[in-house]
Amino acid sequence: MSAQNPLAPYDALLYLSFGGPERQEDVMPFLRNVTAGRGIPDERLEEVATHYRARGGRSPINDENRAVLTRLEAELAARAVQVPVVWGNKFFDPYTVEALRSAQEAGARRLLTVVTSAFPSYSGCRSYREDLAAARAELEASAAAAGAESLQIDVLRPYGQTRAFVEPMKTLTVAGLRDLCAQAGLTPEQVRILFVTHSIPEAMNAASGPTEEPSTYITMHTTVCDELAAGVRAETGVAVPWQLVYCSRSGPPTQPWLEPDVNDAIAAIAADRDEHPGEGGVGGVLIVPMGFVSDHMEVVYDLDEEAMATAGEHGLAALRVPTVRDDQRFVSGLVDLLLERARAEREAPATPGLRCPAGCCAGRSPAKPTVSDEASPADAEISPHSGESVAARGCR
Incomplete structure (x- = not known):
C-alpha cells in the first residue's frame, strides 16, 4: 500500500x-x-x-x-x-x-x-x-x-444492510418516534411504523440478487426493518408494530408492482382503528424512508405531501423521519x-466473493455490458465476509 x-x-x-x-x-x-x-x-x-x-x-x-x-x-x-x-x-x-x-x-x-x-x-x-x-x-x-x-x-x-446505513437510520427512527409521541400526545403503543422504500415491478424484485438468491430486494429490506424495529424496542421497551410499504409506483396498471402503497397502508391502519375503537387506539403513523439515502422527489412529494395528507384525512398524526443524507x-x-x-x-489472492455474480439483478434482454462483476476480473467489489454487516449478505 x-x-x-x-x-x-x-x-x-x-x-x-x-x-x-x-x-x-x-x-x-x-x-x-x-x-x-x-x-x-x-x-x-x-x-x-x-x-x-x-x-x-x-x-x-x-x-x-x-x-x-x-x-x-x-x-x-x-x-x-x-x-x-x-x-x-x-x-x-x-x-x-x-x-x-x-x-x-x-x-x-x-x-x-x-x-x-x-x-x-x-x-x-x-x-x-x-x-x-x-x-x-x-x-x-x-x-x-x-x-x-x-x-x-x-x-x-x-x-443498505451494513452498519454504516443501519445505525444512523436506527437513531433517526427512534428520535422520530419520540418526536411524534411528544407532538401528538401519544404513547409508542399508539403508533404504527411504516418503513417505506421505492416500489419496483414484482419481476424486478424476483430477479434481484444472484440467481440462487431471488427476491433479494425484499429480503434485504425486511432484514433491515427487523434491525430498525429491534432498535426501537431496545430504546423504548415497546415492540411497535411495523410494516414494509412502498411508494412511487409507475408503469402500466397491468404490470404488478410491489405493494402495499404507503397511502393504502395508512388508510388500512385507520380502517382497523375505526373497527376497533377504544381508549389507547392507534393515533399516529411514523413514516420512515429507509429505502432512500437522501431526500429527493419520491420523499418530498410522495411522502411529505401525499402520505402526510392521507394521514391527515384519516385523522392520524404523522411524522416523516429524515433520510441519512449527510x-x-x-x-x-x-x-x-x-x-x-x-x-x-x-490481499493476494484477493478476498473471494468480491464481485457481483455475472447474472446478478438481471434486467432487460439482451443484457448490456456492465462493470464490476465476475465477468470483468479487473473490476471488484466489497467483500461479503466483512465484519461491518449486520447480517449475512450474499449479493446484498
Missing part, C-alpha cells in the same frame, strides 16, 4: 447518483432522459413535471449530494486519504461520462464507485453498472485517440466500507 494513499489500489473515488433538474428549463429534458425508450409522451411527463415546477424546477437531490460530498471529502482528508473525489449522475448533469473524464484528467487509473442506492435491484444496482460501462466505452474512444489509458472501475456493493455517522461508515474494500483488493 502506498503510504500516501490508504485507498490504494484506487486513485480516485466516484460518487454516482440518479440526477435531477435544478432549473425550470431542465425539468423536461431530465424527465425525457429518465424515460428514454419507453414511448411516454410529453403530455404524461408534464404531469410529473408539476412536482418539480412547484419547487422552482429544482430537485433536492443535487444539493443533498453536494452536502454528502463535502462531508465525504472532509472525512477522507481526516484519514489521510488524498484522492480526487468526483460526482456523476446517470440522468442529468454532471453526467457519468463527465465524472469519468474528470477523474482521468486528474490522473486516475482505477476508480472506486459509491452509488447512492443502498439496496440491490436492476434499477438500483445493475443499471448503474451498465451506465458506467457505457460511459467508459464513450470515454475510451476519445482516450484511445489521445493515447490515454482506460479506467478500471469498481463499484461498492449495495450497503449524517456524519453515515459518511464515516461509508469511508470505513471504502477502506475495507481497498484492503480486500490488496
Whole structure:
C-alpha cells in the first residue's frame, strides 16, 4: 500500500447518483432522459413535471449530494486519504461520462464507485453498472485517440444492510418516534411504523440478487426493518408494530408492482382503528424512508405531501423521519466500507466473493455490458465476509 494513499489500489473515488433538474428549463429534458425508450409522451411527463415546477424546477437531490460530498471529502482528508473525489449522475448533469473524464484528467487509473442506492435491484444496482460501462466505452474512444489509458472501475456493493446505513437510520427512527409521541400526545403503543422504500415491478424484485438468491430486494429490506424495529424496542421497551410499504409506483396498471402503497397502508391502519375503537387506539403513523439515502422527489412529494395528507384525512398524526443524507455517522461508515474494500483488493489472492455474480439483478434482454462483476476480473467489489454487516449478505 502506498503510504500516501490508504485507498490504494484506487486513485480516485466516484460518487454516482440518479440526477435531477435544478432549473425550470431542465425539468423536461431530465424527465425525457429518465424515460428514454419507453414511448411516454410529453403530455404524461408534464404531469410529473408539476412536482418539480412547484419547487422552482429544482430537485433536492443535487444539493443533498453536494452536502454528502463535502462531508465525504472532509472525512477522507481526516484519514489521510488524498484522492480526487468526483460526482456523476446517470440522468442529468454532471453526467457519468463527465465524472469519468474528470477523474482521468486528474490522473486516475482505477476508480472506486459509491452509488447512492443502498439496496440491490436492476434499477438500483445493475443499471448503474451498465451506465458506467457505457460511459467508459464513450470515454475510451476519445482516450484511445489521445493515447490515454482506460479506467478500471469498481463499484461498492449495495450497503443498505451494513452498519454504516443501519445505525444512523436506527437513531433517526427512534428520535422520530419520540418526536411524534411528544407532538401528538401519544404513547409508542399508539403508533404504527411504516418503513417505506421505492416500489419496483414484482419481476424486478424476483430477479434481484444472484440467481440462487431471488427476491433479494425484499429480503434485504425486511432484514433491515427487523434491525430498525429491534432498535426501537431496545430504546423504548415497546415492540411497535411495523410494516414494509412502498411508494412511487409507475408503469402500466397491468404490470404488478410491489405493494402495499404507503397511502393504502395508512388508510388500512385507520380502517382497523375505526373497527376497533377504544381508549389507547392507534393515533399516529411514523413514516420512515429507509429505502432512500437522501431526500429527493419520491420523499418530498410522495411522502411529505401525499402520505402526510392521507394521514391527515384519516385523522392520524404523522411524522416523516429524515433520510441519512449527510449524517456524519453515515459518511464515516461509508469511508470505513471504502477502506475495507481497498484492503480486500490488496490481499493476494484477493478476498473471494468480491464481485457481483455475472447474472446478478438481471434486467432487460439482451443484457448490456456492465462493470464490476465476475465477468470483468479487473473490476471488484466489497467483500461479503466483512465484519461491518449486520447480517449475512450474499449479493446484498
